[in-house]
Amino acid sequence: MKLRAVFAAIAVVSTGLAVLAAVTDGFRATTSEAAWRLAVGERPQPLPDATLIDQSGRSLRLSALRGRRVLIEFFYTSCPAICGLLASQFQAGFERLISQSEGPEILLLSVSFDPERDTVTELADYAARLGADGQIWRVARVNDPIELRRLLDASGVVVLPDGAGGFVHNAAIYLVDAEGRLTRVYDPEAAERAVAELGG
Amino acid sequence: MIPGLLLYVVLVMPPVAARLEGSMVGHMLVQIPLLALAGGLVARGVVDGRGAVLAGFNAGGFPGLLVAAFAAAVWMLPRMLDAALRSPLIEATKFTSVPLLVGVPLALSWPLLPPVARAFVGANLISHAAVLGWLYTVAPNRLCTRYLFDQQATVGVALLVVAMALLVGWGWVAIAGAPIGFWSRDRTHSPLS
Numbered sequence: 183m184k185l186r187a188v189f190a191a192i193a194v195v196s197t198g199l200a201v202l203a204a205v206t207d208g209f210r211a212t213t214s215e216a217a218w219r220l221a222v223g224e225r226p227q228p229l230p231d232a233t234l235i236d237q238s239g240r241s242l243r244l245s246a247l248r249g250r251r252v253l254i255e256f257f258y259t260s261c262p263a264i265c266g267l268l269a270s271q272f273q274a275g276f277e278r279l280i281s282q283s284e285g286p287e288i289l290l291l292s293v294s295f296d297p298e299r300d301t302v303t304e305l306a307d308y309a310a311r312l313g314a315d316g317q318i319w320r321v322a323r324v325n326d327p328i329e330l331r332r333l334l335d336a337s338g339v340v341v342l343p344d345g346a347g348g349f350v351h352n353a354a355i356y357l358v359d360a361e362g363r364l365t366r367v368y369d370p371e372a373a374e375r376a377v378a379e380l381g382g
Numbered sequence: 383m384i385p386g387l388l389l390y391v392v393l394v395m396p397p398v399a400a401r402l403e404g405s406m407v408g409h410m411l412v413q414i415p416l417l418a419l420a421g422g423l424v425a426r427g428v429v430d431g432r433g434a435v436l437a438g439f440n441a442g443g444f445p446g447l448l449v450a451a452f453a454a455a456v457w458m459l460p461r462m463l464d465a466a467l468r469s470p471l472i473e474a475t476k477f478t479s480v481p482l483l484v485g486v487p488l489a490l491s492w493p494l495l496p497p498v499a500r501a502f503v504g505a506n507l508i509s510h511a512a513v514l515g516w517l518y519t520v521a522p523n524r525l526c527t528r529y530l531f532d533q534q535a536t537v538g539v540a541l542l543v544v545a546m547a548l549l550v551g552w553g554w555v556a557i558a559g560a561p562i563g564f565w566s567r568d569r570t571h572s573p574l575s
Contacts, residue, residue, distance in 0.1 A: 187441035194445050198452030205456055214464040214527045340527040350530050 190279065202210055214216060218338040219367040226363035229325045230334050232329040234322035237309035239302045242322075244333075245362060251366075252358040253376060256339050256351065257320045259308045262354040264370060267290075269312055271355070271373030276319045278377050288380050290340035290373075291321040295334060295341050296349065383427020390420040394477060403467060406526060407540050414457055414480055418450075421485020429490060446491030447503065453483035458514075458524035467528045488530040508548045515541030 191303060203209055211217040221227070253273060257265040272290050293313070294300035300308075300323050308314075309321040324330035334341060341351045344376045355373050357366040357380070368376045392398055393416055402408035440446045456462060457480055465472040518538030524531050524557070 184438060186438045187445055190439040192446035194448040194452065198448065198455075201452065201456060205459065205462060211459060212459050213525050214461045215523075290490050334474040342528070342530060344530060350524070352524065352527050367410055 184241060207270050214369070215338075215354075219354075222338070222367050224366050226359065226365045227336060228363050229358060230329070231334045232324050232333045233326060234291075234320070235302060235313065235325055236307040236316060236320045236322045237302065240316075247289060247291070247358075248286055248310050248362045250289055251360055252291050253373060254291045254293060254337070254356045254358060254378075255353075255370075255373070256293050256295050256334065256337065256341075256356075258294050258349060259300050259304050260296070260348065262348065264351075266352055268355070268373070271371060272319065273312055273316075274374040276314065277376035278374060279318050280315070287376060292321045293322045294321070295330060295339070295351070297327070297330065298324065299329075303354050319327075338367070383539060386420045386423025386425075386427065389423065390481060393417055393420060406463070406529040406537045409463055409466075409529075410537055411540050412542070414476070417477065417480040418454070421481025422489035423485075424481070425486040425489040432572070440491060440494065441486075441542065442496070443491035443494030445501070447495065448488035450484045450488040450491070453487075456485070457554035463526050464528045504548070504552055505549050508545050508552070511541045511545035511548065515539065515543075517543060521575060534567070 184251050206212055207217055207220050211220050229244065231243055231248065233320070234244060246330075253272075253275065255268045257268055269292070272292060276290055292307065302323070305321045305323060309316065309319075312319075312321075314321050324333060328362045337356055339352060340353075340358065341349050353370040355368040355370065355376060356364055357376065359365045366376075384516055393402075395558060399413070402413040462472070462476075466476045467473070489549060495503070515538045518525070519535050519540060520538075521534065
C-alpha cells in the first residue's frame with residue numbers, strides 16, 4: 183500500500199470519527215429522543231405559552247404557572263399503553279406531594295394531545311379516576327391546535343396516528359423550571375423519583 | 383453511467399422520495415441503498431477518467447472503502463433518518479452524500495480490494511445486518527420518532543432476511559462458482575473467496 187494511501191486512510195478515519203462524533207453529540211446519542219434529552223439538559227429550552235382548560239373547565243395560561251416548578255406529561259385518555267404508566271407514576275408523585283405538611287413547590291400537569299376526544303367531561307372522569315385534585319395535579323387540554331402543536335414541538339413530543347384510531351407517541355416526563363423553561367426530560371417511570379429529587 | 387443517472391433522477395422525484403420515506407424499510411433499506419447504487423453506477427461509467435487521478439490515494443481500495451463505511455454509518459443512525467424527514471437541508475445532504483460518499487468510493491474501491499479484504503467486508507456486512515436486525519426486532523423503544531413501532535420491527539425482520547440472503551448467496555457463489563461472465567474473464571472463483 184502506497185504511503186499516500188496510508189495518509190489518505192488516516193485522514194479518512196480521523197474525518198469519519200469527527201463527523202460521527204458531531205452527529206451523535208460525542209457518541210452519546212444515536213436517536214432523536216436521546217439527543218433531545220441531552221440538549222434539554224445542557225441548554226434549557228423555553229416553552230411557548232398556551233391556554234389550558236383543566237378538568238373543571240377552568241382556563242389558565244401556562245405562563246401563569248411560572249414561579250413554581252412543573253412536571254408535565256403528555257397523554258390521551260384512551261391510550262391503551264404507555265399513558266397508563268405515566269398516570270400511575272404521576273399518582274405516586276402526587277401522593278408524595280400531598281403528604282407534605284408545607285405547600286408543595288412542584289405542580290403536576292397532564293396535557294392531552296387529543297382535544298377531539300378528550301373533552302372537559304372526559305378529562306374530569308379521567309382526573310377523578312386517578313385522584314387528580316385540580317390544584318396540585320391538573321389534567322388539561324389545549325383548545326387551540328396551533329398552540330398545542332407549538333407546545334408539543336417545543337417539548338420534543340412527536341405524535342403519530344397509529345392507524346387504529348389511537349396514537350403512537352414518545353413518552354416522557356418534562357421538568358419545567360420556575361422561569362418556564364424545559365430543563366430536564368425524565369423516563370416515563372421516573373415521576374416519583376423526579377418528585378423526590380426535586381425536594382417534593 | 384446513464385442507468386445510474388436515471389436511477390438517481392427517479393429517486394429524487396418528490397413522489398418517489400415521499401413514498402419510500404413513508405416507511406422505515408423504504409427509507410433505510412430501499413432508498414439509501416439505491417442512492418448508493420446510483421452513485422456507484424455513475425462512478426463505474428467515469429472510472430477511467432477519474433480513477434487514475436485518485437488511484438495513488440486509493441491504492442488497495444482501503445481509503446475509499448473507509449469513506450463509504452463512515453458515510454454509510456452516519457446514514458444508518460436512527461436520528462439521521464428522523465433529521466432527514468424533519469429538515470429539507472439534511473434531506474438534501476442525504477441525497478448528495480449517499481451517492482457521492484457511499485456509492486462512488488465503494489464502486490471505485492471494490493475492484494482494488496484484495497480478496498481477503500472483500501471477504502472481511504462481506505462477513506462484516508452479513509454479521510452487522512443480522513445483529514442489527516435482531517436488535518431492531520427486540521428493541522423495547524422506538525428508535526426513530528417519525529416511524530411507528532411496528533415499522534421498526536419490520537426493518538428488523540427485513541435486515542435478518544437480507545443477512546440470510548447474503549449468506550446463502552455467498553455460500554452459493556463459493557460452492558458453485560460465479561455465473562459465467564459475472565466477474566472478469568480471468569477470474570474463475572468468487573471475489574469473496
